[in-house]
Amino acid sequence: xxxxxxxxxxxxxxxxxxxxxxxxxxxxxxxxxxxxxxxxxxxxxxxxxxxxxxxxxxxxxxxxxxxxxxxxxxxxxxxxxxxxxxxxxxxxxxxxxxxxxxxxxxxxxxxxxxxxxxxxxxxxxxxxxxxxxxxxxxxxxxxxxxxxxxxxxxxxxxxxxxxxxxxxxxxxxxxxxxxxxxxxxxxxxxxxxxxxxxxxxxxxxxxxxxxxxxxxxxxxxxxxxxxxxxxxxxxxxxxxxxxxxxxxxxxxxxxxxxxxxxxxxxxxxxxxxxxxxxxxxxxx
Amino acid sequence: xxxxxxxxxxxxxxxxxxxxxxxxxxxxxxxxxxxxxxxxxxxxxxxxxxxxxxxxxxxxxxxxxxxxxxxxxxxxxxxxxxxxxxxxxxxxxxxxxxxxxxxxxxxxxxxxxxxxxxxxxxxxxxxxxxxxxxxxxxxxxxxxxxxxxxxxxxxxxxxxxxxxxxxxxxxxxxxxxxxxxxxxxxxxxxxxxxxxxxxxxxxxxxxxxxxxxxxxxxxxxxxxxxxxxxxxxxxxxxxxxxxxxxxxxxxxxxxxxxxxxxxxxxxxxxxxxxxxxxxxxxxx
Numbered sequence: 070x071x072x073x074x075x076x077x078x079x080x081x082x083x084x085x086x087x088x089x090x091x092x093x094x095x096x097x098x099x100x101x102x103x104x105x106x107x108x109x110x111x112x113x114x115x116x117x118x119x120x121x122x123x124x125x126x127x128x129x130x131x132x133x134x135x136x137x138x139x140x141x142x143x144x145x146x147x148x149x150x151x152x153x154x155x156x157x158x159x160x161x162x163x164x165x166x167x168x169x170x171x172x173x174x175x176x177x178x179x180x181x182x183x184x185x186x187x188x189x190x191x192x193x194x195x196x197x198x199x200x201x202x203x204x205x206x207x208x209x210x211x212x213x214x215x216x217x218x219x220x221x222x223x224x225x226x227x228x229x230x231x232x233x234x235x236x237x238x239x240x241x242x243x244x245x246x247x248x249x250x251x252x253x254x255x256x257x258x259x260x261x262x263x264x265x266x267x268x269x270x271x272x273x274x275x276x277x278x279x280x281x282x283x284x285x286x287x288x289x290x291x292x293x294x295x296x297x298x299x300x301x302x303x304x305x306x307x308x309x310x311x312x313x314x315x316x317x318x319x320x321x322x323x324x325x326x327x328x329x330x331x332x333x334x335x336x337x338x339x340x341x342x343x344x345x346x347x348x349x350x351x352x353x
Numbered sequence: 354x355x356x357x358x359x360x361x362x363x364x365x366x367x368x369x370x371x372x373x374x375x376x377x378x379x380x381x382x383x384x385x386x387x388x389x390x391x392x393x394x395x396x397x398x399x400x401x402x403x404x405x406x407x408x409x410x411x412x413x414x415x416x417x418x419x420x421x422x423x424x425x426x427x428x429x430x431x432x433x434x435x436x437x438x439x440x441x442x443x444x445x446x447x448x449x450x451x452x453x454x455x456x457x458x459x460x461x462x463x464x465x466x467x468x469x470x471x472x473x474x475x476x477x478x479x480x481x482x483x484x485x486x487x488x489x490x491x492x493x494x495x496x497x498x499x500x501x502x503x504x505x506x507x508x509x510x511x512x513x514x515x516x517x518x519x520x521x522x523x524x525x526x527x528x529x530x531x532x533x534x535x536x537x538x539x540x541x542x543x544x545x546x547x548x549x550x551x552x553x554x555x556x557x558x559x560x561x562x563x564x565x566x567x568x569x570x571x572x573x574x575x576x577x578x579x580x581x582x583x584x585x586x587x588x589x590x591x592x593x594x595x596x597x598x599x600x601x602x603x604x605x606x607x608x609x610x611x612x613x614x615x616x617x618x619x620x621x622x623x624x625x626x627x628x629x630x631x632x633x634x635x636x637x
Contacts, residue, residue, distance in 0.1 A: 076518065171603075174482075174516035177459040198458075199517075207518035232458035233483075234360065234491035319455075 070152050072159045076166050076207055079158070083121075083208055091118035095210040097201055100124040100161075101141040101255035102150050105245040109214045112242045114155040116212050122151055123160040123204050125167060129175075130196030141255055160208075167203065175199045179228040181320050185311055185333055186221050186344070194225050201226055205237045213237050218244045218252050220331055220346040224320060244345075246272065252345045259341040268338045270304020274312070275347040278332050282314075283353055290314045290323045293332065301336060310335035310342070317348065328353055354436050356443045360450050360491055363442070367405070367492055375402035379494035381485055384408040384445075385425035385539035386434050389529040393498045396526045398439035400496050406435055407488050408445045413452070413459075414480030425539055444492075451487065459483045463512040465604045469595055469617055470505050470628070478509050485510055489521045497521050502528045502536050504615055504630040508604060528629075530556065536629045543625040552622045554588020558596070559616050559631040566598075566610055567637050574598045574607045577616065585620060594619035594626070601632065612637055 073079045083093060094117030096109045106122075113120045124147055131137035144161065151159055175195055178187075182194035205213050215223045223241045230239055245253045250272030251265075260268055274297040281296050282288055290313065297312040314323050317331045332347040357363045367377060378401030380393045390406075397404045408431055415421035428445065435443055459479055462471075466478035489497050499507045507525045514523055529537045534556030535549075544552055558581040565580050566572055574597065581596040598607050601615045616631040 171464075171512075172516050173464040174513045175461040177461045177479075180455070180457040195461075203516075203518045206520060209520055228455075229458045232456050232487075234487045236490060236493055 070156050074161050079160050080207055086119055092211040093117055093119050093208055094212045095121045095208045096214050097123045097204050099126045100147050101143050102147045103253045105216055105253035107154055108245050109216055109242050110154045110156055113214045119157045121158045121160055121208055122156050125162055127196055127200040130193050132190060176202055178225050179232055181228050182225045184320050189310055197222055198229050210237050212240055214240045214242055217241050256341055264339040267304050267306055268343060270301055270306050271334055271345045274300035275332050279347050279349055282326055282349055288326050306336050306338055308337035354440050358445050363444050364491055370403055376495040377401055377403050377492055378496045379405045379492045380498050381407045381488050383410045384431045385427050386431045387537045389500055389537035391438055392529050393500055393526050394438045394440055397498045403441045405442045405444055405492055406440050411480055411484040414477050416474060460486055462509050463516055465512050466509045468604050473594055481506055482513050494521050496524055498524045498526055501525050540625055548623040551588050551590055554585055554590055555618055555629045558584035562616050563631050563633055566633060572610050590620050590622055592621035
């Protein structure tokens with residue numbers, strides 16, 4: 070496993086590799102890796118001949134009020150974890166490699182970026198879309214693998230790639246969960262033991278709503294929201310940012326639930342904001 | 354020469370070609386072709402193995418007040434002209450191929466897009482940058498050729514490509530002029546015979562400023578602007594949008610002229626807005 074921090078070095082190495090006709094897979098991460106990230110790396114290894122994991126805490130996707138400074142940085146542990154999987158290159162650039170002096174071109178993300186996370190974090194997806202486009206361009210990846218955990222992010226990226234006619238294929242891999250169902254997240258380490266127990270209620274609320282949808286002949290979006298909110302309140306999760314049933318492509322709320330549907334939740338447990346989702350496909 | 358109007362057909366054809374290891378060159382145009390465009394096509398043919406000329410009057414780069422509806426559309430003549438050069442593919446998509454339903458991702462262009470043309474046409478470069486990125490992505494071109502005539506456009510595109518780490522090489526080809534020096538432009542056909550004579554004054558004003566710069570030990574930006582404006586007034590061109598000496602990379606005005614420098618002019622002759630420029634390189 071090679072560790073590379075310069076764009077020029079990465080590009081040169083990958084150019085040589087690409088000319089031999091082999092396929093490149095990229096997994097963009099912000100480090101603080103957990104089994105969720107590693108599952109993305111494994112998926113990339115299944116689909117391509119060379120796997121690049123990028124580790125870059127992207128400043129443009131954090132608002133000034135957010136946790137950029139304190140975001141967990143665990144580079145040595147990250148490398149140890151990646152070393153055990155089939156990762157060929159770890160790309161860990163400095164901020165100035167990604168945003169050199171005079172940098173000023175951004176992606177104005179698609180409309181699906183405006184709702185939900187976009188409302189709570191108005192410049193977040195502009196930063197995400199821009200850095201993802203840059204990473205996929207500099208690697209000229211054949212495949213980029215993203216986690217379903219950040220469902221809206223994956224939707225924004227898929228729509229961006231389609232709108233910009235980008236040749237890289239986007240693969241969305243399933244959520245990896247702790248034993249009690251909590252979706253793995255780098256921010257879970259912020260939770261106190263007590264908060265950690267409460268946080269498992271998010272998953273329970275989504276499963277309850279899923280059961281209601283798949284076993285009821287007809288159910289409304291408002292009813293689904295109520296099921297999720299009630300279950301969150303039972304788990305003493307009161308600060309609910311949103312709890313909605315939406316169309317998987319447009320992310321617009323469904324008035325009357327029709328499959329496929331995605332249930333999206335964002336809530337604060339203590340001071341930690343957590344998100345999770347449940348994707349109920351057409352054949353559920 | 355093949356004429357293709359569907360993105361899927363273009364992509365498939367170029368994928369086959371690319372796999373044989375040959376290089377693809379793209380010349381994006383809005384049609385209404387003249388020798389200026391053809392020189393770009395010739396340059397692409399020198400540099401690559403397969404030349405794609407695109408003809409697409411891009412609605413997103415026109416403001417509602419501008420000449421989108423009346424922009425000259427001369428498709429049959431364009432094809433006749435291209436047929437005589439080494440062009441392999443003419444790509445002429447419908448609006449809905451480029452902007453399908455739900456399309457909503459744009460490029461927020463770099464800072465160099467804000468001055469000059471960007472001030473007169475605030476959303477122009479957003480549309481240009483977006484469509485150029487799309488065309489270069491869908492063709493996966495190795496080289497894109499653009500005209501120096503639209504100096505700021507070329508600068509915006511070069512900076513966008515750099516900022517987004519895009520692998521396509523951007524080549525800027527020299528201005529082609531009429532016998533009297535008027536820069537070739539699709540909009541020249543709007544000029545009356547009388548206006549056509551006046552319009553040649555733009556080139557004279559730039560050459561006079563160039564002489565002043567290359568023969569004077571020290572000259573200020575203000576002095577250069579005055580030379581251009583005075584000469585334009587002599588040619589009865591009164592509606593001058595801007596006449597400036599700027600740094601070729603940042604497009605910021607030079608207070609004291611230092612090579613390299615670019616002289617940029619935009620002026621209205623009758624109701625037709627014309628632009629021209631003179632690039633004085635470091636070794637002039």
